[in-house]
Structures are given as structure tokens and as C-alpha cells.
Amino acid sequence: MKGKELLKDYVTAHIPGYLLAVLLIVVANVVQSALPLVLGRFTDDLQTGVLSYDSVLHFALLLLGIGVSYGVLFGFGQYQVMRLGRRFEFEVRQKLFGKFSTLSEHFFSKQGTGKLLSYVTNDVQSVRESISNGVTQTTNAVVLLLSCIVMMMIGDIPLSLILICISPLVFIPLIVVRIGPQVRERSMHVQESLAGMTESAEEQFGGIRVTKTFGTEKIAENRFGEKVDRIRSTQLFLVRLSSLFQAAIPFLGALSLVLALLVGGTQTLSGNITLGSFVSLTLYMRIIVGPLQQIGNVINMMQRSGASLERVNRLMNEEPDVQDEADARTLDRPEEIRFEHLTFNYPGSREPALKDINLTLSPGKTIGIVGRTGSGKTTLVKLLLRIYEPPRGSLFFGATDIRDLSLESLRSRLAYVPQDGFLFSTTIRDNIAFSDREAPMEKVETGAKRAMIYDNISRFPEGFDTRLGERGVTLSGGQRQRTSLARGLTKKAQVLILDDSMSAVDSVTETGILDNLVRERRSKTTIIISHRISAVKHADEIVVLSEGRIVQSGTHEELLRREGAYAMLHRLQEEGLHHDELE
Template structure:
């Protein structure tokens, strides 16, 4: 995506409205530029003694009409531009969120959440200001300046006097050339430091409970203060450069006014121009200093928004690591799972997370997967969900290479319940019915019973309509896991994956949930990943992973008869229960 495409495409899409807005602003500028000429004529008429009270009323009505016209046209034009800017802001945030939803887990592991949030807020807002205020101010500055020149000529002010008076303004382009790149660089530094601060704030607030339990609030404030100080330093650098630029531009305008007073006053004394023309000249130069100031503001604004636009462009140009194959097909209704010689290493890592995995799971089987932390259990799940792509011809579902199954079909048919199931800040009912918001309350309650979370929820004053705090903080750890489990059961996918999703549940509750699971999903494929032997011992097949390799597989009884990791884990856990 080219740097200009976001704004260019948007302006081209709404060019009629922009043309209308610019035309209205131009008309308002013509009216404003006529005021000094009218005042000059009025002054000459007063000095010549040829003005009557009726003419005073006429001049007053003319000025009032010009004022009304200016306010109506300029107000309508500015409203149109601002409305277009807000629409752009809305569309860009929608586009960014849509883009984020297509990017892979690997991308988010590289990018901080705070930086992405900063782009959706600070960067988009900065670009919106540039196409709202920027269009208004640029149009106003250019055409008001030109209108003033034309009106001065129509007022019979000598051309040489006009040229001499505006000579200092020729220096403005040179100021832009010098200050522009420097302001842009400093603005980019400010936006980047704002992104770092947003990321730090999000992290600190998310971990506020840990901070409080360790009583390290001063340390947290110091860490956050460091990022704020960095923003302050960068903003001061930007302010210094911007202030110099914004001060230099009106200085040139003031210099023009000084020249007009000296030379124009001399010509007035000599009788070359009338007093009315002299007053009109000074008024025109005073009006023209406004556009000059606006030019400076626009340049500063464009330099700041340019840095933001670059970041937004880069985000929208990101290509998803995981995409549908051109010939992608839907997943079979009750697929079997086949893995052959699967080896996988995460991007940027030379160490294999999984090595030469071979496995066949028939449709309708319940399979347990156990192993120590870091043995590759969760990596296998990520490959099945295509959060990362496995090598070609290593993983098949229903006889089809998983890479040739459409992502929507694949993920919609797999119900995945992670250990730290994320709960949203909405009602418990909405969280459980997340995959289908039209799920009847009766079904929500039924699956809550299967996950053994119905009773705790019913005890809340508002029951299933209870609103959860951020990340489900209203619930305990075990309640969050069971609510997440109920959400997975509602999905009714032909494949259910429980990724250590009962680790915070006591043994009695775990047994009840597993019994419900066996009864309700005996026709579906279930993958249960757990550190607890009690969670998988009922499975048709148990896989034992160690350092990315399958070291054992079989039923519970078969594995107990073998001397290996499984029997050792079982003995340790049994001893722990007895103790």
C-alpha cells in the first residue's frame, strides 16, 4: 500500500463533498477580502465630504451582508470537511481492527498491544485532524491570500507597492524547507514514545493486582514515570522546533506591514495613493498575516500527521502470515486427525518445539495429551487451529491437508478451551454464548450445568445477566475456567480441545465435569491436554510428550504397566493426594 493511498482513495471517493466544501470556503474568502476595499472607499468618501447618511446605511448593510455571507459559507464548508474527517476516522479504525483480526499470533507476539492501540487512537486522530483542519486551513490560506491580492489591484493600489510589501513573505517556502523535515522527525519520536507509554500503561493496569500483592507500587510508578518523562522530552523538542517555525512566519507578516506603513505612508503623503487605499492596504496585509500563520500551522500539522500516516499505512499493508489456500475447502463434519512426521520450530527459533510427531486419532475418540511444561502440548494445539501453519503434508483432517482447509471452516468446527480462557466485560450469558449470541437461555444454562458452573452463577443477584468486570475479574479462577468451558461446549464443534482448562478446578468438580463430557460428547472427538493424570485416564488413547517428541502412547492401564514418564507422574500425583 502506497503512503498516499489512504487519503487519496478517501478523497477520491468523496471528491464531490470536498469540492463543495472548498467552493464554499473560497466564496467566504472572497467576501472577507472585499471588506478592506469597502472600508477604503468609505474612508475616501468621508474625507471628500461627499457622503450622506443614506450612504452610511448602505455601507453598513453591505458590510453586514458580507459578514453574514462569510459566516454562512465558511461555516457550511467547515462543517462538511469536519464531517468527512470524522467519517474517515471511523472507517480507518474499522479497517485497522479488521486488519488486526487477520494477523497471526506470531505478529502479535512481536508487536506490543499498546503500540497497536496507539495507532488506532493517536495516529488515526492525527491523520483525521490533518484532513479536516488541514483542508479548511489550506484552502482558506491560499484563496484568502489570492483574493486579497486581486482586491488590492481592483482598489487601484499600485502593483509595485503591493510587490514591495509582500517581499518578506517570499521567505516562507524557505522556512518550510528548513523546519519541515525536522518537525516531522520530532513528531515521529513523540508518536512512538506515546505508543510505548500506552503499552506500559496497559501492562501496568493489567497487572495491578500483582503489583499490589507485592507492594511495589513505587516501583511501578517509577517505571511508568520513565516512559512519561521520555514523552515529555520528545514533546519539548517538538515544541521548540514548532514554536520557532510558528514565530518566524508571522514575523515575516509583521515585516510586510512595517514596509507598507513606511512606503505606503510616504506615497500617501506624496498624493500617489489615497488615504482610503492606504488604509485598505494595511488592512489587507493584516488579513494576509492570518493565512501566513495558517500555512505554518498546516505545515506543522502535516509533518505530525505524516509520521502517523506512515504507521497506519504500514499496519494496513501487513500481510497475514496465515491465509487461505486458493483452493481451500470446508472441513468434513466428523473428521479424523492424522499427523505424519510433523516437526515444527517457531519463527526465529532454531529449536524444534515438536519433532517427528506421528499420530492417528479416529473421529469420535477421546485422546489425552500429557507432558511436562514446554513439552509441546500447546504448540500442537496451535498447529491444529492454524495459529501457526504446520509444514505441508504433515497434518490431515478428514483426509485433507489442514493447510487446504479454509480458516473459517476449520476454526468454526473446533471448540477450543484454553487454560486462561479470556472472558469479556459483558454478561455471563453473552460470554457463554460467545460463538452464537442467539443461543437460547435454556441451552446456555444446560451447558453451564455440564461445566458445573450453573449453581455459582445462579447465586449471583442477576444470575446469567451478571456483568463481569475486566477479564472476568468478578469470578474466581475456577469459575472463570468453568465459564470458559461452558462456552466451548455451547459451540458444539466436532472437535473439542481442552488445553489444561481444568487446572484451577478441584478434583471432585473435575470428575463431575469429565463424566458430563463423556456422556454428552461420546460421538465427538475430544482432545484433553492436562498435567493431571485424573483428567485423561478415561481417554481412549493417551499421548505422552517430552521435549517435543511422543515418548509414550496407549491407554491408562497400558501406560501404567510401562516404566516411564506417565507412571512416574501418576505415582507422584497419587502420593500428593494421599498426603
């Protein structure tokens, strides 16, 4: 759904609520516009000497009624508008988050976290303020202006005098045309700068440990200060434009009041209008200044929110690089996985990350993938997960092209455990049971035991109810990896992918985890990516990648008998292990 349609559809769906709010505000302002007319009549009666104590009380009660009626009607009308605005804010933030969940990794690789957060916070808030305050102030201003003009005519003020007094208002459209577009453009720059500041702050908070250990707090402050300075200079220019805009409109209102005093006073002295009519005229001109300021506020606000709505619109127009085909099929049972002459380039890259990959993964087998950093190991499983879209005709589940499978059915049958072991700021139990929040505690504990993290968790005062800090900072690196591994094991997926997910685990613990995997996943497919030979030597087949190509494949024993990359890596790791033992 596009951003503009998002706003249009929301307002359309809540027309009854907005109509009620507008009606209340309209009636409130019509009632308020009678105030100068009543005071004008009071002045005429006072001047002619026909006032009595009863009529004074009558006028006082009438003014009180006007004041109370206006307050109640306008208060309820404004509440209704604000309530609808808050609901809009809530719904749009939900839809934006839903949109984020549909977008591909390529989109997020181009966007900073702070920039994405600014869509959900600054931009949505700006649009919400425009429709809330915009409806209230526009209705208030237009109705009050028209009501004042009508009431002046009812109060026997000549139409020619009214037109003379309100003549300065014709300059308002000229000001809007001149300054409005500049306000909109600068507002867009401000929103972009705020996104940059949020992104910088998020980055600095996330890397605070690195900053402190390197003693570069001053550098971090200067970097953040540069972002703040950029916002300040951009906002100051916007403030100057807005101030000029806001000052010009009250000035025109003041001119109307000056004309009322000059022309109206002359007409009163010459006897063409009564003193009461003159009092009403000056009060109406004074009241008109308020709606004029509101018109300025609304126009200014609309220009700023238009920039925010344009940003939201761009986001809602983003299409995911990976999405279901119209006739996508469901993956119902374990299938043979085949890579056939797969060559893949990352978006914008000329050099292929994978070249002519031919590989078959039989159901229930364990395959190990080894290779240097950058050899294409993680890229291979990202294509299997359809994080990136593989070329059609190059990756199959059974006889079905992976691109013809629905993303939900595919990913529900795969469990991926990455190296970084990302954990959420909730309890350990919730992190392990991430794929099934209703999982019984026994299932969670079993997953923790298989990942060799159960004993560590049990020693925490709150056990599995221990709440983790942001990104799981409460745990050590090895504990984070094993908790993430427990999450993958708890899913009971047909295919388990371990992407160097035991790199921070000691060799003894690694051996225990691998023994559990061999025992528990005999009938399921397991893919183990690792730099360590010890993590893959039990696999049914081991694939060696180098510069995006498969250069060797076979069992551990077969590869050791051949001279090549695998045997060399094995010797290097054996020598390193012996060296560690000697020390």
C-alpha cells in the same frame, strides 16, 4: 489496503462532499476579502466630503452583509469538512480493527497492547485532524491570499507596491524545507513514545493486584514516570521546532505590514495613491498575517500527521503469517486427523518445539496429551487450529492438507478452551454464547450445567445477566475456567480441545465435568491436554510428550503396565493426593 491508499480512497470516494466544502470556503473568503476595499472606498468618500447619512447606512449594511455572509458560508463549509473528517476517523478505526483480526499470533507476540491501541487512537486522530483542519485552513489561506491581491489591484493599488509588500513571503518555502523534515521525524518519535506510555499504563492497570500485594506501587510509578519523561523530552524538542516555525511566519507577515506602512505611507504622502487605498493596503497586509499563520499550521500539522500516516501504513502493509490459499477448501464433515512426521520451529527459534510427531485422531475418539511444561502440548493444538502454520504435508484432515482448508471452515468446527479462560467485560450469558449470540437461554444453561458452573451462576443476584469486570475479575479462577469451558461446550464443535482448562478446578468438580464430557461427546472428537492423570485416564488413547517428541502412547492401563514417564507421573500424583488426604 495500505495506509496511504486508505486516505486517498476515502478522499476520492467523498470528492463531492469535499468540493462542496471547498466551494463554500472559497466564496466565504472572497466575500471577506472585499472588507478592506469597502473601508478604503468609505475613507476616500469621507476624505472628499461626499458622504451622506444614506451612504453611511449603505456602507454599514454592506459591511454587515459581508460579515453575515462570511459567517454562514464559512460555518457550513467547515462543518462539512469536520463531518467528513469524523466519518474518516470512524471508518479507519473499523478497518484497523478488521486488520488486527486478520493478523497472526506471531504479530501480536511482538507488539504491546498499548502500542496497538495507539494506532487506533493517537495516529488516526492525528490523520483526521490533518485532513479536516488541513482542507479548511489551506483553502482559507490560499484563497484569502489570492483574493486580497486581486482586491488590492481592483482598489487601484499599484502592482509594484503590492509586490514590495508581499516580498517577505518568499522566505516561507525556505523555512518549510529547513524545519519541516525535522518536525516530521520528531513527530514519529513522539507517536512511538505515546505508544510506549499507553502500553506501560495498560500493563500497570492489568497487574495492579500484583503491584499492591507486593507493595511495589513506587516502583510502578517510577517505571511509568520514565515513559512520561521520555515523552516530555521528545515533545519539548518538537515544541521548540514548532514554535520556531510558528513564530517565523507571523514575523514575515509583520515585515509585510511594516513595508506597507513605509512604502505605502510614502506613496500616499506623495499623492501616488489615495488615503483610502493606503487604508486598504494596510488592512490587507494585516489580514494576510492570518493566512500565513494558517499555512504554518497546515505545514506543521501535515508533518506530524505524515508520521502517523506512515505508522498506519506500516500496519496496513502487515501480512498475516497464516492465511487462506487461493483455492482453499471447506471442511464439511468430521475427518480423521493425522500428524505425519511433523517437525515445527517457532519463528526466529533454532530449536524445534515439536520433532517428528506421528499421531492419528479418529473421529469420535478422545485423546489425552500429557507432559511437562514446555514439552510441546499447546504447540500441537496451536498447529491444529492454524494459529501457527504447520509445514505442508505434515498435518491432514482426511486426505486434505490442513493448509488447503479455509480458516473459517476449520475453526468453526473446532472449539478451543485455553487454561487462562479469558472472559470479556460483558454478561456471563454473552460470554458463554460467544460463538452464537442468538443462542436460546436453554442452550446457554445446558452448557453451564455440563461445565458444572450453573449452580454458582444461579446464586448471583443477576444470574446469567451478571456483568463481569475486565478479564472476568468478578469470578474466581475456577469459575472463570468453568465459564470458559461452558463456552466451548455450547459451541457444539466437531473437535473440542481442552488445554489444561480444568487446572483450577477441584478433583470432585473435575470428575463431574469429565463424566458429562464422556456422556455428551460420544460421537465427537475430544482432545484433553492436562498435567493431571485424572483428567485423561478415561481417554481412548493417551500421548506422552517430552521435549517435543512423543515418548509414549496407549490407554491408561497400558501405560501404567509399562515403566516410563506416564507411570512415574501417576505415582507422583497418587502420592501427592494421599499426602493431601492425610493432612
